[in-house]
Amino acid sequence: MENNKSNNLLFGAGRLTIEDIISVVKGDRAVALSGDSHFAEKIDSAVAFLDKLLAEEGHIYGVTTGYGDSCTVEIPLSLVHELPMHLTRFHGCGLGDFFTPEQGKLILAARLASLSQGYSGVSWDLLKLLVEMINRDIIPVIPQEGSVGASGDLTPLSYVAGSLIGERDTYYKDQVVNSLEAFAAEGLKAITLRPKEGLAIMNGTAVMTALACQAYDRSEYASRLMTRITALSSIALKGNSNHFDDILFSVKPHPGQQNVASRIQHDLNHVEHPRNSHRLQDRYSIRCAPHVIGVLEDSLPWLRSMIENELNSANDNPIIDGIGEHVLHGGHFYGGHIAMAMDSMKNCVANLADLADRQIATLVDVKMNHGLPSNLSAASSERRFINHGFKAIQIGCSAWTAEALKLTMPASVFSRSTECHNQDKVSMGTIAARDCLRILQLTEQVLAATLLAAVQGVRIRILNNEIDAAALNPEITTMIDDVASFCDLLEEDRPTDKLLRQTIEYIQTQRWALYPTAKG
Missing domain, CATH: 1.20.200.10 (Fumarase/aspartase (Central domain))
Structure with a gap:
């Protein structure tokens, strides 16, 4: 994995190893986003392409439609910007013990690794806040139970998404505090999720991969x-x-x-x-x-x-x-x-x-x-x-x-068929x-x-x-x-x-x- 002069672990610069991710959790290295021009092009083009599709009233799953079995529900454009917030909220039903702060940090790093591939349509604001949360040890409090592992780790990752928007608890300086309080103490601000960003954070395998x-x-x-x-x-x-x-x-x-x-x-x-x-x-x-x-x-x-x-x-x-201007639906x-x-x-x-x-x-x-x-x-x-x-x-x-x-x-x-047999x-x-x-x-x-x-x-x-x-x-x-x-x-x-x-x-x-x- 490419490193910069301060030995930061760079995301978006190349292939990560298990040891790279573990080194972050052990406190050996901070993380940063790559300054590579191709990486920037992928991030910028994906955001611009989504904005273009929305302006043209494009049909995008999870952006202009409901989620899962509700994909046939068309979302009025006036409500599209509220949809990601609702996704984070209705998945806030996790139970069981909570992952440790170390495991939560691993989960943040694993999700950042996926989003940094440049094919998720997320903004720089989201990526940069994830970096700050990792480096400043503002770690979401995430329940262990509630994921069937497809559509990814939806429920546990909703606690990551909810923390980004200031609505969930985090581990911070050996206490459990709302993420807004932790952000304020570090001079950071919560973000407003753009269309697709709630889905991009939650619809993936970051929890199981981190573990x-x-x-x-x-x-x-x-x-x-x-x-x-x-x-x-x-x-x-x-x-x-x-x-x-x-x-x-x-x-x-x-x-x-x-x-x-x-x-x-x-x-x-x-x-x-x-x-x-x-x-x-x-x-x-x-x-x-x-x-x-x-x-x-x-x-x-x-x-x-x-x-x-x-x-x-x-x-x-x-x-x-974004570069090829394709929306590719898959699993x-x-x-x-x-x-x-x-x-x-x-x-x-x-x-x-x-x-x-x-x-x-x-x-x-x-x-x-x-x-x-x-x-x-x-x-x-x-x-x-x-x-x-x-x-x-x-x-x-x-x-x-x-x-x-x-x-x-x-x-x-x-395997259990769930979510109205969409996730069958x-x-x-x-x-x-x-x-x-x-x-x-x-x-x-x-x-x-x-x-x-x-x-x-x-x-x-x-x-x-x-x-x-x-x-x-x-x-x-x-x-x-x-x-x-x-x-x-x-x-x-x-x-x-x-x-x-x-x-x-x-x-x-x-x-x-x-x-x-x-x-x-």
Whole structure:
């Protein structure tokens, strides 16, 4: 993506990546509109073409007609300018929890990306106010429920449109205030939506696409973290490092799977200090971990392609080609590609939870953990009778994993005919994306618990002189030391909920540098 001298992320200058959008939300970069002359021509020509059609009393869906099934209703020209405002208002029926400010910011960026393609007929005033809202953290308060993913994310995006005109709440400086109040504090003014602009903002896939960008970022990290956890679990269980040998994996050439095996092999310091367990074969949750994690790793490239193509698309209706003077009616608001990506991703991610749950179950069970204490308790021999270590944490992992697996039912197959059968086949992409994020949350909880358990197991082995700490890979040693810096060895029973929440936060803020990313 083209940048200017101040490292702003430019919209309208070229193709955006998932990392571009995520960098804005993480506060790494501000956004700006491109100064490219062709971009300006597309924006100016589309607005001029719409004005010309209106002057000639042209017939334009959503501009001179009602919406959806009401497209046969002709709007008197005297009322055309009020129509966008009514669209934002009657869609103000969203329910459920609200998206976080970070997610709201992602949604603004995703909608700006689509409108900046130059085929939506929106004005510079609208584009510039979206830029200011992103840069000044004036973020619409958006309910999560109410979108069927075609005609796009109409109801949740109505809260973006309503904020632009000063009629909805926003997150601003850690408070919820009306957008007019936030605008006034920043010296900004609400806009009056031009004909087509309400439809242009709302009739698109920005919500599901924004959530998909967040899901991709988190799932990619979860894949790498699960790889590191597997290495730690293998060490704690005195596993056989030959399971990850490069020659072994050369005969099954899935590149993502091979990458996972190579990472674990490196973490186990297999070349210099091979761990030749007396067991020829470890349990599947260790031996087959590259095959489980590898499915997600090998899916990431095509998941990226689907998400980024949607991100860089004009996805409202109708499409306005101002330069060629065409109004093109279609269905680009349909979120089928995001629905498929999210339904697929959530299955891959839930399998990480299942894998981690099996690893922690092995670590705590004296029938399977090869000499580790019961429930990984580090209590002294005199006090081992009353201390229970990771027993309840492992029960929690079973609960979180079960819930994650339950949510893997694909949302995309549950299309409902709606809106007087005009929207008779819909994508459910936003529901799929929300499911995926919920599964990610549950999976990150299981990964946090299993990470703590695996580190506890390794530390116990080191204290008992069963492992030569000097032979451990430096990255493994660094991570063990870091976890130990905020998690004391679990000797006496204590509440661990705050510790788990802290570890989950570290996962979600990507505290640990874990191997190169798919782009790195």
